[in-house]
Amino acid sequence: MKELEYDVLENGSLVNKVTIKNIRPCIATEGKVRVLMQLDSPLGDVISSLVTIYPPGKVNYVKKKKILTLSIYGRLITLYPSGKITMNKTLDKEDAIEIITDVMKAINQAYDNLESSADSKTTEKVKSQDISQIGPLDIYNCLPQTDCEECGEKTCMAFSFKVLSGDKPLDKCLPLQEPWNQEQVQCLEKLLGRQMMTTLGWEGY
Numbered sequence: 231m232k233e234l235e236y237d238v239l240e241n242g243s244l245v246n247k248v249t250i251k252n253i254r255p256c257i258a259t260e261g262k263v264r265v266l267m268q269l270d271s272p273l274g275d276v277i278s279s280l281v282t283i284y285p286p287g288k289v290n291y292v293k294k295k296k297i298l299t300l301s302i303y304g305r306l307i308t309l310y311p312s313g314k315i316t317m318n319k320t321l322d323k324e325d326a327i328e329i330i331t332d333v334m335k336a337i338n339q340a341y342d343n344l345e346s347s348a349d350s351k352t353t354e355k356v357k358s359q360d361i362s363q364i365g366p367l368d369i370y371n372c373l374p375q376t377d378c379e380e381c382g383e384k385t386c387m388a389f390s391f392k393v394l395s396g397d398k399p400l401d402k403c404l405p406l407q408e409p410w411n412q413e414q415v416q417c418l419e420k421l422l423g424r425q426m427m428t429t430l431g432w433e434g435y
């Protein structure tokens with residue numbers, strides 16, 4: 231097929247254009263397509279920073295190869311350090327461009343975060359590379375563990391699963407906002423870092 235180039239963003243700090251290089255039938259879902267795309271800039275280390283923009287339950291990060299697969303918008307989107315992207319379960323090219331535009335905004339945000347963490351010499355960049363390994367038990371260990379149901383879940387463990395998958399914001403645990411639970415908040419900050427706390431819906435910053 232003829233390659234199709236799209237100018238989707240105007241002032242992105244890293245990526246602004248995407249080229250659809252190939253469209254093939256999707257093996258996973260009949261009637262949908264798999265799209266191969268190329269961004270106008272390589273991603274390199276930005277991929278590890280991008281891990282903190284999405285809830286850990288939606289992320290599979292192969293650290294050794296710096297390959298990130300996002301399970302978002304009902305499909306799998308895989309990003310490579312070269313700027314290559316594959317997207318399955320997609321309706322058509324218009325659908326692919328709509329979704330990739332959102333991902334490109336996240337990429338630019340991750341790039342900005344990486345730049346500012348380099349400036350401030352924080353450890354956030356290092357932390358982001360391990361964040362996709364965090365499991366529900368890690369979150370649970372930092373929660374008040376009273377099973378009070380104020381978040382709408384029957385148990386703190388059920389809440390942990392929903393937070394990790396991005397289905398429930400962290401600040402729905404109202405007891406975390408009480409002054410006597412600040413140790414738990416610090417525990418979460420140490421585990422997740424501030425960027426991931428914000429990604430998971432903590433409004434306290």
Ligand code: SF4
Pocket residue numbers: 373374375376377378379380381382383384385386389402403404405406
């Ligand atoms: S509101 Fe917080 S402490 Fe209460 S059940 Fe939910 S997660 Fe646990």
